[in-house]
Amino acid sequence: MTNNQPLIQVRNLDLYFGAFHALKNVSVDFHAGELVGLVGDNGAGKTTLIRVLCGIHTPTSGEVFFDGRKIVKFHPKLAIDQGIETIQQSVGLCDNLSIARNFYLGREPVKRFLGVPFLDFSRMRDMSTKVIRQFGLRDNVSADDEVERLSGGERQSVKIGRAVEFKNRVVIMDEPTNHLSVREREHVNELAVQLKEQGLLVIYITHDIFQVHKLADRIVIMENGEKVADAMTDSMSAEELEEVIRQGGRVIEKQEAV
């Protein structure tokens, strides 16, 4: 474990949606240069937790620190400005826009003419074309095609390619290998490791403990909105961690008590 200050520190986070207690007193640290697997069953609160980190949800109580500074306002724009790139499961691409327009949505490159910002289409096209070729999208897909025409895997590839291209300080991947073929999945996993090696914090969310155990330095398990385990991958095997998930976290609490 690195001893320096955590890049993201979550302290006693609670989040309610109306009466529903979605996150219960979650505290977790994430360090730069770390690949953390965030694992749990459906409805465990993994996605909710990262939706707080990427600014979509504002916590009901508790604190989030980024790089030592306390986050006061939560908005995706602020998270992106801080350097947090998130690949979300169901959102992130607008069907009605071309790949190139989606790629730079929210931070469009501009050419200024008399101070007026005009979209820099050639740059948008070049960069997104590069990425769609790297990810091996069909040859007849061009950067000008609307996202609507893409398959699930191709959409995922565009989202991942975009996050990697803008890699900043943190890349959060929510079920990144859903819809992907075996080859694409390997590519994504390699990218996750590469990003970590470049010193970024990578948070990798998945159901599949066995897959992420091979990649991650550390595994955080969530259940029912609570963090139930937080272990280095070299201290617990995938089988042991799977057992924790199966038990719904109760075992680990007993173990801690002993």
Added chain:
Amino acid sequence: MKQLVRSQGLGAIIGVAVMLAAFTLIDFSGWWTIQTLANVTQFTAILAFVAIGQALVIMTREIDLSVGSVYGLAGVAFITLEPALGVPGSFLVAMAMAAFVGVLQGVAVVKGQLPSMIVTLGGLFAVRGVIYVWTGGAIHNFSADARLHPLTRLFGGELLGIEAAIFWLVFVAGLLSVVLWRMPFGNRLLATGGSRESAESRGVRTDRVKIWAFVLCSLLAGFAGILTLCNQPQTHVTLGENMELEAIAAAVIGGCLLSGGRGSILGAILGALIVVSFRYELIALGAPSSWYITFVGAVLIVAVIFNQKLARFLGHSV
């Protein structure tokens, strides 16, 4: 051409072509006269301003039912405030009032998370009520001086026999097309309508985008009201009544999808041309004027079906 197909204006172009062919066959000598064309294009220009604003709002997946009343309010304000403020002053105040209504509605929709249909329906009634109270039902006129003011001439006069409103339309529509298709704001506006959640997750301030769309819509409606009154400086309390419906019809005929994210400024103009032409031609042919709205309804439904088939044919999922 590719841009055109994508921007949904294609259906309206075909519609205009069919309509012109039909009118030529039915009423060649009545339709193709300077007088008819001048009237049709003038009214089209006015409605097109309102329809363009409506199209922008529909593209963000909202709707603005208040435009007819805002059109009336800006017009009434422009005329009634003129003695006190002068033509430029009353112009600015009238536009500011329109913008204010837009901000108010936009904020209510976005911050209050209310359906825009309801908020702007409230706006429609509330603003119309203000017009009634303000004018007391009386008719106001511009003084002879105000009619000759350069600004009045600039908005309501003509150049080379073409009404000023048409030049303004070309200018404003060109400007907004550039904003919509060539500038970051346009990209964000289309994204907001296409998928608000996705746009938000990319850091787009979709709430601000929507408020801007409502403000632009109200400003365009207000500007249309002022253009009308510069041309014919006389107010009446029903000024702009039912215009919201014509504007929505024009935007939808022009290819705007109510599901958001798709639409066209050129389409809205052509949609306005279709609506106005039908009104004019039906009256010219001696049909009872009340039939006109029936025809607009029929054209609207046919246009929606046609646009949807066209969109599916082009591979869009609608």
